[in-house]
Amino acid sequence: MPTPLQRLPSAPMRVLVVDDDREVRTTLEVVLSAHGYHIITAADGSEGLMRAERDAPHLILIDLMMPRRSGLSVVEHLDRWPSRPRVILMTASTEARHHQLGGTARIDGFLAKPFELPSLLAMVDGILSPLADRFAAAPSPHHLQPRVKEESATTAP
Numbered sequence: 001m002p003t004p005l006q007r008l009p010s011a012p013m014r015v016l017v018v019d020d021d022r023e024v025r026t027t028l029e030v031v032l033s034a035h036g037y038h039i040i041t042a043a044d045g046s047e048g049l050m051r052a053e054r055d056a057p058h059l060i061l062i063d064l065m066m067p068r069r070s071g072l073s074v075v076e077h078l079d080r081w082p083s084r085p086r087v088i089l090m091t092a093s094t095e096a097r098h099h100q101l102g103g104t105a106r107i108d109g110f111l112a113k114p115f116e117l118p119s120l121l122a123m124v125d126g127i128l129s130p131l132a133d134r135f136a137a138a139p140s141p142h143h144l145q146p147r148v149k150e151e152s153a154t155t156a157p
Contacts (some may be wrong), residue, residue: 011040012037013037013058013132014039015057015128016046016051017039017041017060018042018044018045018047018063018074019063020066021079022062028061028120029041040057046068046069047068048071052078058128058130059088059108059127060074060088061088061120062075064090071090075087075107078104083091087106088110089107090110090111090112091112092112139156
């Protein structure tokens, strides 16, 4: 099955990866970008929220427990947005209350660390494929771009 990017090459789906573990961020960036997604990364919840506001990702993969701002705090903030990105919550926590968060309406997916990369890819594709289909059916945003008047190649004497 083609990834959303393969079906919509002019508009890659943006995925924000927020995790305080550099190795997790790097691994997810390499794997997801190899599958056609445009990856943005952040090292903590505060930076993740700033990047979400700036880069408007279609999906956020976010760790639950991080310094400065938790993943749950970011999700709660995103819930106040009129149109928010999809969210997959990741956690290495074994506490039952954290795993129960995966069943809340605010979260589109839940991954317990460590997770298998095929499971992650299936979840990401499953969440983003319907969005890619919707964007593919919409008119191209290129018609909204202002046209730049080209300067004449000849100059007046």
